[in-house]
Amino acid sequence: MxxxxxxxxxxxxxxxxxxxxxxxxxxxxxxxxxxxxxxxxxxxxxxxxxxxxxxxxxxxxxxxxxxxxxxxxxxxxxxxxxxxxxxxxxxxxxxxxxxxxxxxxxxxxxxxxxxxxxxxxxxxxxxxxxxxxxxxxxxxxxxxxxxxxxxxxxxxIPTGTGCREVEDTLLDAMGLQWRDAVALLGAHTIGKGHEAFSGHDGYWMPTVADSLVFDKKYYEELILRTWRSRNIGTKEEDFVASTEETHEHPQMMLKADVCLLYNTDRKYPCCSKTNRFLHGVNECDWEEVLSNKKCPSYAKNDSRMEAVRAVLEYLGGISPNDNQGPFYKAYATAWFKATTNGHDNLKSIRRTCW
Known part of the structure; x- marks a missing residue:
């Protein structure tokens, strides 16, 4: 309301x-x-x-x-x-x-x-x-x-090339934590990539209607869908959903998105799930043969496991569910930190100015 x-x-x-x-x-x-x-x-x-x-x-x-x-x-x-x-x-x-x-x-x-x-x-x-x-x-x-x-x-400004870039910008320079960075990236749920602007073509969500809802679906898509490398060997390297042919537009993720779950900085090109088939074809093999190049998981002692845990937390429980609470709470915290960084003596909204 x-x-x-x-x-x-x-x-x-x-x-x-x-x-x-x-x-x-x-x-x-x-x-x-x-x-x-x-x-x-x-x-x-x-x-x-x-x-x-x-x-x-x-x-x-x-x-x-x-x-x-x-x-x-x-x-x-x-x-x-x-x-x-x-x-x-x-x-x-x-x-x-x-x-x-x-x-x-x-x-x-x-x-x-x-x-x-x-x-x-x-x-x-x-x-x-x-x-x-x-x-x-x-x-x-x-x-x-x-x-x-x-x-x-x-x-x-980061360009989405991977988690090293996220670490350099959001963690080292801005002073945020991994859970903050993961929350802020969740705003991609309402975004789209413009080939003419960034070189990345597509939406983060499966439909345009989904891209007009600010919710935790970004994390659901990241986990549940098969993501395979696209634009390999170019500066616009990213990932595309294996089921893009069934959607009204390409569904994509940046390397900075997929790296929240998989160590794409260590291995690229790769595919997030190599054991799924669609119409009898391995979902990783639509354009490139990637069924033998699974994106590696992080070691348990890797500092980026904090990002993995945050992704799982922001799901709000076992899917399907409509629990937006964990994501909204984390986003509010991260957004406050990011928008007030470097400022002293900021003021709360007044009840009235007159």
């Missing part, structure tokens, strides 16, 4: 703007409501996935350049290297003619872009969560300041 206050948000948010450049509950939920209005005008489900997923990606690329070990730590500061290859596609979410940008400039430019991007991503998560029950308002802090420039920030 939407917060009741959404029905009077526009006028209350305007009063907040006039009185103070602060963020109160009325302003927070007004942004949420305005984003929902934009989404309701998008008739194509594919475009809606791009819009919703792009907003979360925008906020994530803003905070994933944080490096606690650097003299220029960056973090969530409203600054992105737009011309960097890793940020391709974000210009379709944030540009002069983009609905999200126009909304910000028209109504909310009195707050920082960094705060606005995080609130916008929070809105997407709430709107797409099961029963719209996952509301991050109570953990949101505001007061981020926008940076005028962030040279070199693009080089810090």
């Amino acid at each position: 939407k917060p009741i206050s959404l029905v009077v948000l526009s006028s209350v948010a305007l009063l907040s703007k006039i009185c103070h450049a602060c963020i109160d509950k009325a302003t927070y939920y007004a942004i949420d409501s305005d984003i929902e209005k934009i989404a309701s005008s998008i008739t194509s489900q594919n475009e809606l996935v791009h819009f919703y997923g792009g907003i979360v990606r925008l906020a994530a690329h803003d905070f994933m350049d944080h490096d606690r070990n650097s003299g220029t730590p960056y973090g969530s500061d409203g600054c992105i290297e737009w011309n960097h290859e890793v940020n391709k596609g974000l210009q379709t979410i944030w540009c002069n003619s983009c609905p999200l940008t126009k909304l910000y400039k028209k109504t909310y430019s009195y707050i920082s872009k960094a705060d606005f991007w995080v609130i916008s991503a929070n809105a997407v998560i709430r709107q797409l969560s099961k029963n719209q029950s996952f509301d991050l308002a109570n953990t949101f802090l505001w007061g981020r300041k926008d940076a005028a420039s962030c040279q070199g920030a693009g080089d810090r």
